[in-house]
Amino acid sequence: DTAVSQTPKYLVTQMGNDKSIKCEQNLGHDTMYWYKQDSKKFLKIMFSYNNKELIINETVPNRFSPKSPDKAHLNLHINSLELGDSAVYFCASSHQDRNTEAFFGQGTRLTVV
Amino acid sequence: AQSVTQLGSHVSVSEGALVLLRCNYSSSVPPYLFWYVQYPNQGLQLLLKYTSAATLVKGINDFEAEFKKSETSFHLTKPSAHMSDAAEYFCAVSRATGGFKTIFGAGTRLFVKA
Numbered sequence A: 001d002t003a004v005s006q007t008p009k010y011l012v013t014q015m016g017n018d019k020s021i022k023c024e025q026n027l028g029h030d031t032m033y034w035y036k037q038d039s040k041k042f043l044k045i046m047f048s049y050n051n052k053e054l055i056i057n058e059t060v061p062n063r064f065s066p067k068s069p070d071k072a073h074l075n076l077h078i079n080s081l082e083l084g085d086s087a088v089y090f091c092a093s094s095h096q097d098r099n100t101e102a103f104f105g106q107g108t109r110l111t112v113v
Numbered sequence B: 001a002q003s004v005t006q007l008g009s010h011v012s013v014s015e016g017a018l019v020l021l022r023c024n025y026s027s028s029v030p031p032y033l034f035w036y037v038q039y040p041n042q043g044l045q046l047l048l049k050y051t052s053a054a055t056l057v058k059g060i061n062d063f064e065a066e067f068k069k070s071e072t073s074f075h076l077t078k079p080s081a082h083m084s085d086a087a088e089y090f091c092a093v094s095r096a097t098g099g100f101k102t103i104f105g106a107g108t109r110l111f112v113k114a
Helices: none
Strands: A004-007 A010-013 A019-025 A031-037 A043-050 A053-057 A064-070 A073-078 A087-094 A108-112 B003-007 B010-014 B019-026 B032-038 B044-050 B056-058 B064-068 B073-078 B087-095 B101-104 B108-113
Touching: A004 A087, A010 A019, A019 A031, A019 A087, A019 A108, A031 A073, A043 A064, A043 A073, A043 B101, A053 A064, A073 A087, B003 B087, B003 B101, B010 B019, B019 B032, B019 B087, B019 B108, B032 B064, B032 B073, B044 B056, B044 B064, B044 B073, B073 B087
Parallel strands: A010 A108, B010 B108
Antiparallel strands: A004 A019, A019 A073, A031 A043, A031 A087, A043 A053, A064 A073, A087 A108, B003 B019, B019 B073, B032 B044, B032 B087, B056 B064, B064 B073, B087 B101, B087 B108
């Protein structure tokens, strides 16, 4: 009965490769997010989707491309991976109302070597 | 623009002692404020949230926070620390402009000594 699930949990890959992270939520939320957490634990939003439409695209290299096939899924594809992309990526979801909290997945630890 | 500042990247307390984690916010509109906890190798979990209903908010595991508009603060407290409280704590604010998203503070690592 996992609410927000991400796969894979760990991802080790070489520079220059392309990889995807998948996210699914079964909470019936209409908004989904990708956050990046760096080695100092700082959390920064990358993207936000509402009803499959991109709402927020923070200053993220265009090597990162989110895709939302439906309201319950938000995937993240990364092209030409760089060492600096190593981080933990969190998927989250919420209702659109600003007073509702976000529910987070367990995170995907990406290591680029 | 909205933002939150957490004072102190690390806080250390003894087991049984009071926990106080500080958070100040900046917002041009009435804010909605949250505290999240992150245990090692896990995602974030909501501890409590302020949505203007009451200034003193109670959360899970005996945590509570008080919204003080005059001080633009939303500090998190717990009367008696447990070893299991050791984790990273994040204060966050939500905004409405430009889409709905939550902006997080830099986090405070809580250490609990036996």
